[in-house]
Amino acid sequence: TDRDKKAKETQGEGAAAAVNQKDQRERERADREALQRVVFLKTGDTVKMVNVKTGIADTTHMEVTEGLKKDDEIVSGPFSIITRVLKDGDKVKIEPPKKPVEKKK
Structure with a gap:
């Protein structure tokens, strides 16, 4: 038992x-x-690592409760790039999001 x-x-x-x-x-x-919970804030053509506090999260989204302002631009991208390659002060170029491939019917 x-x-x-x-x-x-x-x-x-x-x-x-x-x-x-x-x-x-x-x-x-x-x-x-x-x-440390951080995001990369786009400032001009560079990024700045900013500490944030987080709240509710699931497998794809995370609530940021402190550390950002309403119109802040956050850099996103592949996990490996954001976590291993991107550094504070790096220059970035914003690319438009890629359109998903339409499924054939």
Whole structure:
């Protein structure tokens, strides 16, 4: 039963594994909280890295609750470029969004 399983986890190897898992989850949570949340703000023809606070998020969208003004232009692009290539002060060129390919009927 679940009760027996939980009782065994508090003894011997099970207890050590349970503690290690708990410690790991706490470390991962602390790491996530320590991450800096930034966006790249377009200023003229360069970008400026700006710290922001975030709110609700899902797999494709994230609410920014602090750090931006109404008319700020934010640079977006492929994850690998934004996270690994783009740096504070880099020059950027804005390209119009690519139109999705129409599906044939």
